[in-house]
Amino acid sequence: MKVLITGGAGFIGSHNTAALLNRGDQVVCLDNFNDYYNPERKRKNVSGFLDDIDYRLYEGDIRARERLEEVFAKEKPDKVIHVAAMAGVRPSIERPLLYEEVNVKGTLNMLEAARRHRVTNFLFASSSSVYGGQEKVPFSEDDPIAHPISPYAATKAAGELLCHTYHHLYGLNITCLRFFTVYGPKGRPDMAPYLFTRWVFEGAELKMFGDGTTSRDYTYIDDIVSGVVAALDADLSYEIINLGNSQTVVLRDFIALVEKLVGKKANIVQLPMQPGDVPRTWADISKARCLLGYDPQTPFEEGMKHFVAWYRQEVLAEQAELKLWGL
Numbered sequence: 150m151k152v153l154i155t156g157g158a159g160f161i162g163s164h165n166t167a168a169l170l171n172r173g174d175q176v177v178c179l180d181n182f183n184d185y186y187n188p189e190r191k192r193k194n195v196s197g198f199l200d201d202i203d204y205r206l207y208e209g210d211i212r213a214r215e216r217l218e219e220v221f222a223k224e225k226p227d228k229v230i231h232v233a234a235m236a237g238v239r240p241s242i243e244r245p246l247l248y249e250e251v252n253v254k255g256t257l258n259m260l261e262a263a264r265r266h267r268v269t270n271f272l273f274a275s276s277s278s279v280y281g282g283q284e285k286v287p288f289s290e291d292d293p294i295a296h297p298i299s300p301y302a303a304t305k306a307a308g309e310l311l312c313h314t315y316h317h318l319y320g321l322n323i324t325c326l327r328f329f330t331v332y333g334p335k336g337r338p339d340m341a342p343y344l345f346t347r348w349v350f351e352g353a354e355l356k357m358f359g360d361g362t363t364s365r366d367y368t369y370i371d372d373i374v375s376g377v378v379a380a381l382d383a384d385l386s387y388e389i390i391n392l393g394n395s396q397t398v399v400l401r402d403f404i405a406l407v408e409k410l411v412g413k414k415a416n417i418v419q420l421p422m423q424p425g426d427v428p429r430t431w432a433d434i435s436k437a438r439c440l441l442g443y444d445p446q447t448p449f450e451e452g453m454k455h456f457v458a459w460y461r462q463e464v465l466a467e468q469a470e471l472k473l474w475g476l
């Protein structure tokens with residue numbers, strides 16, 4: 150099977166690529182290597198795949214319809230995993246138009262190309278942020294999502310609506326997967342697991358937004374990948390499915406865990422909650438269990454152990470090498 154992964158050089162996309170290549174699928178990656186974070190990290194993420202005959206890399210932008218047409222016509226993918234997006238809640242408040250262009254128009258371009266080229270299954274990377282500041286927990290797929298509180302969340306909700314429209318009009322199989330805060334090796338440098346680890350290692354100020362009582366459902370990357378692959382194989386007609394760990398972690402406890410794993414005290418500076426930040430997330434994953442056999446295996450402490458080990462091995466070692474060269 151040939152799978153087109155948009156955003157395949159990023160955190161989640163590159164882990165999915167590895168899983169599909171490992172089981173013998175062909176993977177076509179389309180990514181624009183933007184500088185939302187250091188594109189060198191994305192180059193590194195794909196470097197191990199480049200010699201694989203089952204792997205093709207296209208640099209390109211999902212906003213460029215001709216480029217999409219070229220990739221679809223040449224590669225004829227059977228299925229699509231559409232994870233390319235401007236991710237990140239706070240930057241979406243600074244650059245709402247860019248988020249709309251990439252996350253909404255880009256998704257519409259992908260849906261158009263997918264239906265014209267008759268792909269048999271289309272996965273859309275949605276987000277727990279669509280639930281907004283909802284108080285009812287855990288969050289379940291039937292809960293209303295009419296009150297997003299950031300442009301990012303609104304673009305993901307809009308993407309889901311477009312997905313439904315394309316399923317309805319063209320019978321395209323589509324599954325929207327709502328990811329709940331994903332972390333692990335190669336994790337995004339703008340997210341809390343990476344930032345907290347970095348700040349504690351460096352002895353820098355650790356910015357804690359709010360009083361430390363907010364909570365998140367953190368999901369380890371391997372568990373997310375298992376859910377994505379299951380959804381890819383399931384060929385469901387149209388579904389929205391939460392992929393989370395269904396365990397919440399309180400911010401203060403999270404910081405204490407990072408201190409324990411790094412072996413240093415955090416220099417915590419408390420700041421007000423940021424606009425766009427939700428107070429809690431918590432996934433009801435019964436639908437994923439039922440439809441996909443999804444069964445997350447990684448407790449937060451174990452996942453963070455893997456992450457901090459990766460951070461020591463990759464990030465700290467790289468920094469030490471640059472220092473050695475006087476760079």
Ligand SMILES: NC(=O)c1ccc[n+]([C@@H]2O[C@H](COP(=O)([O-])OP(=O)(O)OC[C@H]3O[C@@H](n4cnc5c(N)ncnc54)[C@H](O)[C@@H]3O)[C@@H](O)[C@H]2O)c1
Pocket residue numbers: 155156157158159160161162179180181182183185191209210211212231232233234235236237251255274275276277327328329330331332337
């Ligand atoms: N990481 C999380 O916790 C999380 C949670 C919920 C949803 N998501 C969603 O999952 C997806 C992947 O997230 P990630 O954490 O791997 O982010 P990431 O930034 O590491 O990966 C996104 C990739 O998409 C590429 N990209 C961005 N705009 C593009 C464009 N216009 N054309 C082509 N490629 C483009 C980027 O270069 C990057 O490699 C995103 O859609 C994100 O919104 C992530």
